[in-house]
Amino acid sequence: MDILRFITAGSVDDGKSTLIGRLLYDSKNIMIDQLAAIERQSKHKEDGDIDLALLTDGLRAEREQGITIDVAYKYFTTPKRKFIIADAPGHIQYTRNMVTGASNADLIIILIDARNGVAEQTRRHSLIASLLHMPQVIVAVNKMDLVAYSQDVYNNIVIEYAKLAKLLDLDQVTYIPVSALYGDNIVERASSMPWYEGESLLGLLENVEVQKLINHDKARFAVQYVIRPQTQALHDYRGYAGKILSGIYRKGDDITVLPSGATSTIKAIETGGGTSVDEAFAPQAVVLHTADDIDISRGDVIVLNKDIPKAARELEILLCWMDNKPLLAGNKYLLQINSTRVKAVIKDIVYSMDVNSLQKNYHPEKGELNDILKVTLKTASPVVYDSYKDLPVNGGGILIDETSNVTVGACIIQ
Amino acid sequence: MSTYRLDYLDELESEAIHIFREVAGQFEKPALLFSGGKDSITLVHLALKAFRPGKFPFPLVHIDTGHNFPEALLFRDELVKQIDEKLIVRCVEDTIRTKQLTEQKGKFASRNQLQTYTLLDTIQEFGFDACIGGARRDEEKARAKERIFSVRDEFGQWEPKRQRPELWNMYNGKIHKGENVRVFPISNWTELDIWNYIRREKIALPSIYFSHDREVLEYEGQYVAVSDFIRIDETDVIATRKVRYRTVGDMTCTAAVLSDASTVEDIISEIITTKTSERGETRIDDRFSEAAMEDRKKNGYF
Known part of the structure; x- marks a missing residue:
C-alpha cells in the first residue's frame, strides 16, 4: 500500500468541502459521532440534508463564515491506498494557503462549477498546478445536477479547459463530471450520466499512477544533523543524518x-536506529558514513559524482509572495533550501504575473501578497540547487524575513 | 524502478525522522512532551530511530496532572530506564498550590485545562524553544489545521489565522526570544497507522490498552474508571466490565471502551470495524463545545 497526497482546489461556492465530505462519507471513512456532530449543526438547513462541508471546516471562523481559510488535512484509507487530502481555500485572498497545500501534493483536483465553466479562479488554480509541476491533474466538473446532467455542457467545458492546459503545459489531465451534493460519480459510477464512461473519482484516485520519482541520475542527500555519541565504545562514530532527496546511495559509491x-x-549506510544496509533510496531518512575524515555539517549536500548539481550565487526564481509587507528590490531575506540557509538579496523584480489573466507586467515597483513574480536573487555564498523542473525536491525554497521570522515567499528555482 | 518504492508506514516513519532531525538541527533547547500514551510512546520509538546510537538531543518532559493511570506512570519509568534518557516531571498539583489556581468542580472535575499552566511554566523554567508532541491531525478538526512546526507566542497561544506557510518539507523554526514552536512529527498518521506501526515494530505499551477487568461507572454511554479523582453519587451504577483504553489521558476525562481485544492484532481488527472516532468515544473533555480543542490550543495547550 502506498500514499497518495492530493489537494482540492475550488472557490467559495464550487462545492469543494462538500466533495471531500462526500468522498469520506461514501467511502465509509466517517464515524457516527462525527456525523452526529455535523447533523446537529446542519439542523438550521431547510431541506434537512446534512451539510457535508462541515466535516472539513475546522475553525470557528470558517464555520461562521462558511468558507475555508486555511489548509485542513484529512485522511482516509481504502484497501488500495492511504490518502492524505489537503483541503485548501480557493479564494484569491488565500492563494498562499493553496500553494502551501499544493507543494506536497502528487495530484490536484480542480473543481469547476458546471454552470460557470472555466472561470478566473480555475485559471489561477491551474497556474499554481503548473508552477509546482503537479504530476497529475483531475478536472472535476461539479454541480452536474444543476445543468440537467448535460453531456454537451460537460464536453464544452472539457474543450475549454484543454486549451488552458495546453497553454500552461499541463499534460496529465483527466476529466470527470460529478455532483458532489448527490454523490454522483464520487465513489460509485452514477446512473444519472450514462454517457460518462470513465471511472468514479475514487476509482481514479485509487488507480492513478503517481511517479514518486526516483531519479537515478541525480542523487541528493541533505545533511540535517551530525550524530556523534562520543562514548568510549563509539569514540570514532561520526554519522551524517539526513534525508535522501532523490536517487539511490550504495556502500562504496563515490561522493562529493x-x-x-x-x-x-x-x-x-544506516537506516533508523543504526541498522546497517547496503543501499538506501529516496525519500528514506538515513545516516551516511564517509571513508575519509572530511568536514561535513548541517546544510551540506552529499551527491554522487555522476551528476553534480549547480552551485551559484545568483538565482532566477519564480516567487509566490506570501507576506502582507510588499516585496521590494534590495530587500534582504534568508533563503532556505531543505536544510540550508543563506542570506539573500532581491536584485531585480523581472515581472509580476496576473494570476487571473496570466498576463505579465514587466518591472513592477513591488510585489504584493499572493503575487506570482519572477525575480533574481543574489546570495551571500554559493547555494547548491537543481532547477525545479528537473528535480523539484532540490529546486524549491522558502524566503524568511529575518526580522519577523515569518516565511514570506515560496521559491521555484528556474 | 518500481522496486524502489516505500511502503506507507516506511514513508510516514521517514517523514517523522526527518522532522525530529530538523528539530535537532534548528533549535537550542528542545524537549519531547511525553504523556505515557501510545502516540508519545511511538514518538520515543521514532526518536530512537532518528538519533541512535547517539543520545536524544532533548529530555522527555511529563506534565503530571496527578490524575494519571498508575499503569501509565509505571510504564513511563520503566521506558525511561530502558532507553537511558533524561526525564523531567512537573506536577500540576504544585502549580495549583503555588499559583493558587482554582480547580474545576463537578463529577468529573478535570485538570486538563490547568495542565497548560504547568506546561507553560515548565517551558519557561528550562527555556525550551521547541516542544515535540504526539498530536495527530486525524484526531480532531482544529488539529487538522495545525502546521507541523506550529509557532506559539510567549503565552503559548496558537493563532490559526497567522500560521506560517509550510512548503514542501521545509520547516521554518525561527522564533523570537520567549516564543516556542510545537512540533508534531506524526501529524500525518491516523490511529490505525499508529497501531499498524506498533504491530510492525513490536512496540510495548501500558497494559491498560489491552482488555482487562475494571470497576467502571456508566455515564451517558461512556465508561469511566472508578478512582479517587471522580465523584461517585448514590445513583451511580458501578460494575466490573471487560474494558480497554483507546486513548490514555487523565482518569477523570478518559473513558474506557468495552472490549475483549487482548492483543495488538485484536485491537487493529476492532479499530477497523469501529463506528466511532477515537476522541468521540473516549474523551469527555471534547464534548463541551464544537470548538473545545481550538480554544484550548489558543490558550497554550499542546
Whole structure:
C-alpha cells in the first residue's frame, strides 16, 4: 500500500468541502459521532440534508463564515491506498494557503462549477498546478445536477479547459463530471450520466499512477544533523543524518560534498536506529558514513559524482509572495533550501504575473501578497540547487524575513 | 524502478525522522512532551530511530496532572530506564498550590485545562524553544489545521489565522526570544497507522490498552474508571466490565471502551470495524463545545 497526497482546489461556492465530505462519507471513512456532530449543526438547513462541508471546516471562523481559510488535512484509507487530502481555500485572498497545500501534493483536483465553466479562479488554480509541476491533474466538473446532467455542457467545458492546459503545459489531465451534493460519480459510477464512461473519482484516485520519482541520475542527500555519541565504545562514530532527496546511495559509491567540493566514498549506510544496509533510496531518512575524515555539517549536500548539481550565487526564481509587507528590490531575506540557509538579496523584480489573466507586467515597483513574480536573487555564498523542473525536491525554497521570522515567499528555482 | 518504492508506514516513519532531525538541527533547547500514551510512546520509538546510537538531543518532559493511570506512570519509568534518557516531571498539583489556581468542580472535575499552566511554566523554567508532541491531525478538526512546526507566542497561544506557510518539507523554526514552536512529527498518521506501526515494530505499551477487568461507572454511554479523582453519587451504577483504553489521558476525562481485544492484532481488527472516532468515544473533555480543542490550543495547550 502506498500514499497518495492530493489537494482540492475550488472557490467559495464550487462545492469543494462538500466533495471531500462526500468522498469520506461514501467511502465509509466517517464515524457516527462525527456525523452526529455535523447533523446537529446542519439542523438550521431547510431541506434537512446534512451539510457535508462541515466535516472539513475546522475553525470557528470558517464555520461562521462558511468558507475555508486555511489548509485542513484529512485522511482516509481504502484497501488500495492511504490518502492524505489537503483541503485548501480557493479564494484569491488565500492563494498562499493553496500553494502551501499544493507543494506536497502528487495530484490536484480542480473543481469547476458546471454552470460557470472555466472561470478566473480555475485559471489561477491551474497556474499554481503548473508552477509546482503537479504530476497529475483531475478536472472535476461539479454541480452536474444543476445543468440537467448535460453531456454537451460537460464536453464544452472539457474543450475549454484543454486549451488552458495546453497553454500552461499541463499534460496529465483527466476529466470527470460529478455532483458532489448527490454523490454522483464520487465513489460509485452514477446512473444519472450514462454517457460518462470513465471511472468514479475514487476509482481514479485509487488507480492513478503517481511517479514518486526516483531519479537515478541525480542523487541528493541533505545533511540535517551530525550524530556523534562520543562514548568510549563509539569514540570514532561520526554519522551524517539526513534525508535522501532523490536517487539511490550504495556502500562504496563515490561522493562529493557540496558546497565545499570535498570528495570521499560511502563507508556505511544506516537506516533508523543504526541498522546497517547496503543501499538506501529516496525519500528514506538515513545516516551516511564517509571513508575519509572530511568536514561535513548541517546544510551540506552529499551527491554522487555522476551528476553534480549547480552551485551559484545568483538565482532566477519564480516567487509566490506570501507576506502582507510588499516585496521590494534590495530587500534582504534568508533563503532556505531543505536544510540550508543563506542570506539573500532581491536584485531585480523581472515581472509580476496576473494570476487571473496570466498576463505579465514587466518591472513592477513591488510585489504584493499572493503575487506570482519572477525575480533574481543574489546570495551571500554559493547555494547548491537543481532547477525545479528537473528535480523539484532540490529546486524549491522558502524566503524568511529575518526580522519577523515569518516565511514570506515560496521559491521555484528556474 | 518500481522496486524502489516505500511502503506507507516506511514513508510516514521517514517523514517523522526527518522532522525530529530538523528539530535537532534548528533549535537550542528542545524537549519531547511525553504523556505515557501510545502516540508519545511511538514518538520515543521514532526518536530512537532518528538519533541512535547517539543520545536524544532533548529530555522527555511529563506534565503530571496527578490524575494519571498508575499503569501509565509505571510504564513511563520503566521506558525511561530502558532507553537511558533524561526525564523531567512537573506536577500540576504544585502549580495549583503555588499559583493558587482554582480547580474545576463537578463529577468529573478535570485538570486538563490547568495542565497548560504547568506546561507553560515548565517551558519557561528550562527555556525550551521547541516542544515535540504526539498530536495527530486525524484526531480532531482544529488539529487538522495545525502546521507541523506550529509557532506559539510567549503565552503559548496558537493563532490559526497567522500560521506560517509550510512548503514542501521545509520547516521554518525561527522564533523570537520567549516564543516556542510545537512540533508534531506524526501529524500525518491516523490511529490505525499508529497501531499498524506498533504491530510492525513490536512496540510495548501500558497494559491498560489491552482488555482487562475494571470497576467502571456508566455515564451517558461512556465508561469511566472508578478512582479517587471522580465523584461517585448514590445513583451511580458501578460494575466490573471487560474494558480497554483507546486513548490514555487523565482518569477523570478518559473513558474506557468495552472490549475483549487482548492483543495488538485484536485491537487493529476492532479499530477497523469501529463506528466511532477515537476522541468521540473516549474523551469527555471534547464534548463541551464544537470548538473545545481550538480554544484550548489558543490558550497554550499542546
